[in-house]
Amino acid sequence: MGIAQRPQNADERLDGEVVETRGQPRFYGILDCAPLPMAVMEGPSQIVSYVNPALCYLAGKSRVEMIGKSFAEILPGGDECLLLLDRVYRSGKAESHAEQEGSATRSPYWSYDAWPVMVGLAGEDRPTGVIIQLTETTPFHLRATAMNEALLVSAVRHHELMEVAETLNTKLQVEMRDRKQTQQALLRSELLASAGRMAASIAHEINNPLEAVINTLYLARSTDHLPDSAREYLEIADGELMRIAHIARQTLGFYREFSAATSNSVTSLLDSVVNLLQAKIRSSGAAVEQRCDLQLQVIGAAGELRQVLANLLANSLDAVSENGRIILRASASVDPNNGRRRVRITVADNGHGMETTTINEIFEPFFTTKASVGTGLGLWVSKQLVEKNSGSIHVRSNPHGDRRGTTFSVVFPREAEVSEVTSRKAQ
Template identity: 35%
Template sequence: MRIRWWPRSIRWQLLASLLALELLSIGLFAVLLVRQQTQETASRAHTRLAYEATSLALQASEALQQQKPGWIGLSVKMMGDSPTVALAKVTDASGNVLFISKGDADQAKLERVELKQIERMKRSAPGCFTLSGDRWECTDAIYTGNALRGFAWVTYDKFWMHVQIDSILRSTAIFGVIWVMASAILVLVIGRSIAQPLSVLHRGAAALMNAPEDVSHFPLPVMVHNEIGDLIETFNRMVASLAEQRAGLNDTLSLLDSMLANAPIGLAFVDRNYRFVRVNQIFADLTGVAITRHLGRTLQDLLPENVAPAMEGAVQRVFANDEPVRNLELNGEGRNPRRPLTWLISAYPVRTTPTQVRWAGVITLDASDRKRSEEALRRSEKLAVTGRLAASIAHEINNPLEAITNLLFLLRNFSELGEGAQQYVAMAEYEVRRIAEITQQTLRFYRQPTQPARTTLSELLDSVLSLYQGRINSLDLRVERDYEPDLTLFCFAGEIRQVFANLVGNAIDASTAGGRLLVRARRSRNWKQPAQEGIRFAVADTGAGMRPEIREHIFEAFFTTKEVTGTGLGLWVSHEIILKHHGLVRVRSRTAGQTHGSAAVGMGTVFEVFIPDDPNFFAKPGNAAEPQAGATATA
C-alpha cells in the first residue's frame, strides 16, 4: 500500500507548505540570532570583565599606596556582589590568595591555568582566559610604583549570558507561534475560498458526467468573485448551452426515429462489411427477422438467397462511387415459394463527416403485389379483349346462322330428298341449333347489365355451364343441375354469373376424369340469420380438395396454387361480389389425406353461397357499403 504523505486538498497543501517554510525559516532565524547574540554577549562580557579586573587592580593598588590593605578586601567583596561577577579575588605576586569574594581566602588556591597566567602577566598587559568548567576569567597586575604587588582576578558568571539568550529565544518562540498561527488561519481562509468553489465545480462536473440529461444541479452557486467565480459562471453557461444543444439534438433524433419507425418503406443502414447497423419495422417485416436481431448480421445472413448478392452489389457501388444507386429492381424467391418477390431498392451514402462515407442507407419497397397486380391486369385485359372478340364473332355468326337455318328448313321440305338425306338435314339442323344456342349464351355472358334486376337463375347457371361445356365433355364430368327453371334472384346478373363462372371453373380445374359436378340453387334462408330469405347455391366437385393451410388463404388476392394458369384473383373477386350483394360464402373440402379408409371416397370441395333476395338492399344507398356477411371456411 502506498502511503500518502502529501495532503490532496489545496487547503492542507497550502497549510503544510506554509508550516514547513515558516518552521524552517523561524528555526534558521533562531539559530542565527542565538549565534550572533552569543558572540556579542561574549565579547561584551570579555570587555566588561577586563574592565572589572583592571578596576579591581587599580583599587587594590590605591589601597596599598594609602597603606590601607583592608580596603582591598572591601573592594573584592563589592566586586563579587556585581551581578555579572561569579568570583573576585586578589593574590600576591606569587599567586597566594589574599582576598576572595566568596569563601575562605586561606583555603582558596589558584588553578594551574591561573598560575600560568601569572607568568604571562609579569611580561604583558591584562588578559582574559577560560577556566575549567567553561568559565571566563580576567586578571590584571597590581603595581605600586614599579613594584608588582599582586594580581586582581575576576571570574565571569555565565548564568547571565544564558538568561539573556533564553529571553531572546523565548521572545522568538512566542513571536514564531503567533506568526505561524496567524498565517495558518490566513492560509486556511484563503484555501477555503479556493477549494470550496473548486469542489462545487468538481461535484457539478462529476454529476454532469454521471447523468448528462439531468441538469437539475445547475446553475452552480457562484460564491466567490474572482477567477474561480468566473470559471463557475462560464461552466454554467457551457452546461446551459450543452443542454440546449442536446434538446435540439433530441428533437432531431425523435424526428428521425419517428420517420424511421413510421415510414411506409423498408429502411436499412449497412456498414462496409455489409452488416446491418439499423433497420425499421417495415424492413424487418420484409426479412421476417425481428428488428433487434438484424444488428451486426450481414445481408447474406438475413436476405433471401437470390436478393442478397444484388443488394450487396448496390451497397458496394455506393461505397465505391460515393453516389446513390436508384430504383434497382430485385426479383427473387420469397419465404413463400408460390409468391415470387419483387423489391425496388435505392441505396445512398450516409456521411458522418463531409469526406467519409460511413454507412449506406437502403430504401426498400416491396413491389411484389404491384407486380402481380400488373400481371393480373394484363391477363384480365387479354381475357376481356378475347371476350369482346368472342361476343362480336357470336354476333356476326348469328346472321349467316339464320340463313343456314332457313335454308335447312327449305331443304327439309324438298320432296326429292331421300330418307337418308332427310336424316342428315335433321342432324345438320340439330347442330346448327346448338351453334345458335352457343352464340346466344356467349352474347348473354358478355352483355353486362349496369343495374340490378330480377334474373332467372336457371338461364344464368346454364350459360355458365355451357361456357365450360367443352372441358366438361373432355373430362367426362357428370353434371347435376339442381335448380327450378323459374327460380329468380334480384341481383347484378353479370356479377353473379362471374361468381359462378369462377366457382365452376375452379371445380373443373380440381376435378379428374369421370368426376361429378353439382350445381344447386334453392330458395332458402340465411344460415346465420334464419329470418333472412334468399337463394342458397352450392357448387360441389369430387376433385382433389384443399388442405386446411391452403383453404385459409383462398379468398386472398393473388393466392393461387395454379402456378402458370391462375392469377389467384377469382375467389377474391367472387368474395367481393358476394359481399356487395350482402351474401355469405362457406367452403367445405376434403383431400385424399383426410379421407380415412379407401382413397377418393368423400374427396372434394363444396362452395355454398347465400344471396339475400331483397331489392331494398340496392334501393337504400347506405346499405351497399356495409355488407353483413363474410366468408367461412370449414372442413
C-alpha cells in the first residue's frame, strides 16, 4: 500500500493522497476492490475510519457497525495486532507480523501488514493513522500448502520415472526386434539347410539318368545325314544338359571350379539365353531387343553367368504384359572407386514394376511375388553367383506412370583382368 502525502498546493495532489471527498478519501474506491480484508484507523486510539467489503465479510459486521469504533472492538483478543498498529503509528514505519500455529491459542491464525498514513508538508510528515491488511492462515491452509508441495514433488518424480520407463521400453523394443531378427535369420538358415539337403538328394537321383541323356544326345548328334537345324537343336540341348550336370555336381559338392573364370563373349551369352527362352518369349508376346558390342568380353564361369542372365530375363518375361518390351544391353564402363574396367549388363522391362518394400526383400531367400509358382530362390541364387564371379547386382524399379518398369544391372570384370582373377583364385 502506498503512502499518501498532502501536496504543497491543491493543483499538485497525488492519486494516493488522503483527501476528503464527500466524507471519504479518494482512494477508498481502490480499497473496495481489494480481495484481502483492509481497514484505515485514525489517531492513537486506532478509531476505524474505513473498512473494505472483505473485512466486513470476515468480521461479520457492516461498515456502520464498525466505523467510529476502536479496532480492538472489531477483533477482540488481537493483542499482537494492536501492538503492531501502535508501533506503526508512533514510528511511521511499515511492519508485518505472522502468528505461528504452535504459539497461538486460537484458530484461524493471522498475518498482519500495516502502513502509516502520512499527511503534512514535505519534511514535516507525521502519521495520522494506519492502514492494516489481514491474511488468514488456518491449519487447513498449511496442510493444503504442504499437500500442494508434495504433489509438485510427486509430479516431478512421476515425470522422471516416466522418462526412465520410456527409455527402458525403447531398449526392450530394440532387444525384442534384434531377437526377432535373429530368430528369423536362424529360421532362414534352417530353411536353406533343408533346401540344400533336398537339392543334394535330388541332384544325386538325377545324376545317373542325366549322364544317360547326355550320352544319348551325343549318339544322336553323331548320326549321319542329320539335318543342320536338328543338329543345331541337339547342340543347344547338349549345352543345357551340360549346365544341368554342372549344377548337379556343384550341389553334391563333387566339383570345385577354381580355374573356371574365363573370358566370355557377352554377345554369345545373351544369344544363348534368348535362344534358351524362345518358347517363353513367343508365348508372352514380348519383344526382346539386344544392344551389345560384338567385341565385348566378360570374366566369369560361363554356365553361372548364363544362369544369372536367364533368371533375370525369365523374371522380366513374367513381369511384362502382351506386347511388352525387354531390352538386353551390355556396355563397357570404369569403376569410379578403383578405375578398373568392367562390363555392365542390364535387363530392362516395361512391366508392372515393384514397390520399395518389395525391392528391399527380393534378394532374400524364399521371398517371392509369384505365389505358388515361384520358389523365392532365383534372385537369391543369382546374387550369390554374381558375387562369386567378383561382380555386383543392383535393381531400380518404378510401379507408376509412363516410366513404369524394372531394370536389373549386373557388373562383371572385363577381359583385361583374366590373368589377375585366375591367379588370385588359384592362390
